[in-house]
Each structure stands twice: as C-alpha cells, then as structure tokens.
C-alpha cells in the first residue's frame with residue numbers, strides 16, 4: 001500500500017515536473033483587441049505558471065512579464081483601421097457576402113503575417129516548442145506550424161464550435177438544432193428556419209472547403225514549403241478550446257477533443273482611476289454602461305441614432321458611462337464619456353444596472369460573469385446570434401442596429417431598467433457559469449498541459465475523422481437502402497404483373513369456353 005502511494009506520488013511529481021516548464025508558442029496575430037485579450041490572458045497565465053512562452057501578437061502589454069517573450073507583428077494594426085469603418089455596413093449584406101468578406105479578411109491577413117520579418121525570423125530559427133496554441137480565426141495556414149516545429153497544435157476558438165473549426169476534430173453540428181453563427185436563429189427553429197439554417201450551413205461548408213482551405217493551402221505551401229496538403233494535416237490538431245459555456249450559449253454537441261473554457265479571459269477587476277471610481281461610487285441610482293466594443297466606434301454612429309440615444313439617456317435618473325471617442329456638444333449632465341474604458345473592471349462595480357453593448361461574445365460573457373442585463377445593438381457577424389441567445393435566456397433585449405430609433409431604444413432601456421426579471425435571470429446564469437469543478441482558466445491550463453503530457457493526446461480524436469462527409473451523414477447507406485427499396489418494388493411489380501397476366505389468360509380461356 002505504502003509502495004503504491006509512493007509510486008503514485010512519484011508519478012504525480014514526475015508528471016508535474018514533465019510539464020513544469022514547457023516551451024509554448026502562442027499565435028494570436030489578429031489585430032482586434034478582443035482577439036488579443038483571448039490570447040494575452042492565456043499566455044500570461046501560462047508564463048506565470050512557469051512555462052516559457054513565445055507570443056506572436058500585434059499589441060504590447062504594459063509591463064514586462066517573466067517567461068513571456070514577444071514576437072511583435074504590430075505592422076498589421078494600421079491596415080485594419082480602415083477595414084473596421086466598413087463594419088457598420090455589414091448588417092445590410094447577405095449571408096454569402098458577409099461570410100466571404102470575413103474569409104477574405106482572414107486570407108489576406110494570414111499572408112501578411114507570414115510576410116512580417118519577426119515571423120520569418122522565428123520560422124528560420126532552430127526554436128523547439130512542446131505545444132503551439134493558436135487562435136482559430138480563418139487562419140488555417142498556420143496549422144502548418146505544427147508540422148514545421150514538430151509540435152501538437154491546440155486551437156482557441158473565439159466562440160462556440162462553428163463550421164469554422166468543426167472540421168479539424170469532426171465535431172457534429174446538426175442543422176436541425178444548432179443555429180448557424182451568422183444566422184439570426186435561436187435553437188428553437190421552425191421548419192422554414194431549419195431549412196434556411198441547413199442552407200446557411202451548406203453555403204458555409206462550401207465556402208470553407210472549396211474556397212478558403214485551398215487558398216490557405218497555397219499560402220502554407222508558399223511560406224512553409226514541404227508541408228503536406230492542408231487537408232491531410234488538419235486532422236492532426238489535438239484539441240479545440242472554445243469560448244463558450246452552457247450558461248451563455250445554447251447547448252450543442254462536442255466531441256472529446258473539444259473543451260469549453262468560456263469566461264477564462266475575465267480577469268480580476270483592476271484598480272480604477274480615482275475620478276472614475278468616484279463617479280461609479282456616487283451614482284446611487286445606478287449606472288448604465290454603454291460601449292460598442294473596440295472595433296466599432298460609437299462616434300461613427302449615424303447622426304439620427306446618436307440623437308435618439310442622447311435624448312433617451314438624458315431622461316434617465318441613472319448616470320451613464322459611455323465609451324465615446326470624441327467630444328459630444330450639449331452632452332446631458334448625467335452622461336460621462338471616455339474614449340477608452342476598462343470594461344471588465346467597470347462591469348464589476350455593484351452600481352452597474354445595465355450594459356448597452358454591440359453583443360460581442362466577450363462582452364456577453366463578462367455580463368454574465370458579473371450578472372448585468374444587456375441591451376444588445378448587434379451590427380455584424382455573430383453579434384445578433386449572441387444577443388438572441390441571451391434574449392432566450394431572459395437577460396437581454398435584442399435591438400438590431402437598423403431598427404434603432406428613439407422609440408425602440410427608449411422602450412428597451414426603460415423595460416430593462418424597470419423590470420426586475422432581467423436581473424433575476426442574469427444572476428441565475430451567473431450562478432451556472434461559476435458552478436464548475438475548475439475555473440475556466442484552470443480548465444484551459446489543465447487541458448493544455450494534458451496535451452503536452454500525452455504527446456498531442458491523439459487518443460481524444462473522434463473516429464469519424466477517418467470517414468468522408470457522406471459516410472458520417474450515412475448518405476451512402478441511405479442511397480443503398482433507397483436502391484434496394486426501388487429494386488424490391490420493381491421485382492414486386494413484375495410478380496404482380498405476371499400474376500395478373502396469368503389470371504387474364506385463364507379468364508380469357510373461360511370466356512372462350514362459354
């Protein structure tokens with residue numbers, strides 16, 4: 001018994017030692033603050049836990065962190081500022097056009113990253129890594145880094161599993177009850193909506209497999225020559241960690257190589273600047289926080305919307321804190337504007353009563369984490385999807401961008417502030433989010449170290465990775481059964497025909513006799 005215990009202890013120490021200081025490459029080049037947050041919080045945590053982390057990033061953090069080495073790609077930041085101005089127009093585009101726009105951003109962006117000197121230097125270096133952690137955001141060519149550095153690859157999905165990542169691990173996503181991320185459906189779909197959802201899924205699959213993946217393969221072959229075809233190596237991905245959780249997203253199937261870590265990016269609230277802290281503390285009637293995130297600028301809102309919003313806000317007894325990038329003439333007394341604000345730390349303040357948001361997934365998660373109801377003004381991509389889901393869970397009102405006017409805005413704001421149901425519902429969601437055996441961050445670190453301990457943890461892989469799409473959906477069997485059924489009918493038909501003709505003959509003979 002004792003020996004057993006010792007052996008266990010030894011294995012435990014050895015296992016921990018094994019991963020105590022692994023070499024980790026983090027690939028998070030996307031020039032958007034929300035994407036940066038997803039990478040930075042995780043890389044920082046891994047560095048603090050003693051791993052040696054190399055982090056490809058377009059942004060710089062304030063102070064140096066031990067064990068965290070930057071490979072800066074800040075060159076890419078400038079290029080996207082102009083693209084971001086287009087985002088307000090996106091709600092008018094068709095599904096196909098939106099999807100293609102996003103895919104093209106991803107393709108251009110990936111090529112740009114491979115062309116940056118710091119990245120080229122890293123590729124030429126003799127560096128070795130035990131694991132590569134990369135954000136999965138239409139940058140499939142980066143998968144080749146796994147082959148290049150001979151290391152397992154873990155993907156961080158900036159949302160729930162979607163057709164943008166399902167194929168790596170063959171994760172099922174039935175169109176009958178898993179709404180497409182760019183749709184406006186909840187999981188409760190009518191027959192027509194299910195048909196549309198199937199159409200969106202097929203269109204998405206088509207764009208990914210016949211348009212994006214071949215392009216990414218080209219990029220990969222150009223910058224990482226000698227890599228096998230992308231289609232062959234993509235199933236080598238070890239694990240996908242998703243920013244989702246049942247407290248926030250509608251439940252959907254996940255294979256063992258998918259783990260949910262939604263909420264891991266929410267860090268402890270930081271100390272606020274004195275004037276902001278005072279503003280929050282002194283708002284006895286409560287505060288409405290208003291922010292459209294880092295990609296959309298509130299100051300770019302059309303004039304009539306700005307006026308409608310200001311008119312409503314000025315009539316509230318609550319104070320309003322608005323992330324607004326320029327000065328507002330005749331700003332109402334109860335409104336404070338800041339061109340940048342520490343959203344996470346502000347949301348943590350107990351006086352916050354309502355969050356008016358664009359519905360970015362990280363904002364929705366933070367809202368649930370701190371128990372604040374949401375007025376969602378979704379503009380593009382997954383935002384309406386996130387808000388719909390929050391609305392279904394009873395803690396949000398969905399006010400699509402193009403429907404925003406004084407009447408709709410003021411009705412929604414007042415309903416959310418005066419009806420206690422919304423707060424009650426968000427608090428119960430908050431409880432679900434926090435009721436987990438490990439915190440989302442501990443879960444993330446556990447599975448990352450697990451992949452290192454088990455050399456890529458390929459035993460988690462679903463056997464369906466070996467099957468073709470029509471085999472997984474059993475279309476081959478359906479065709480065989482259909483053909484077989486048709487054959488049976490044909491045989492039956494001829495038998496009947498034969499019998500009838502026999503009868504026909506005998507009656508004919510009888511008729512003759514008479």
Ligand SMILES: *[C@@H]1O[C@H](CO)[C@@H](O)[C@H](O)[C@H]1NC(C)=O
Pocket residue numbers: 146147148149150151152153228233236238455456457
């Ligand atoms: C597959 O993953 C393993 C690690 O799990 C890695 O060593 C290998 O290089 C990868 N192969 C390819 C072709 O990417």
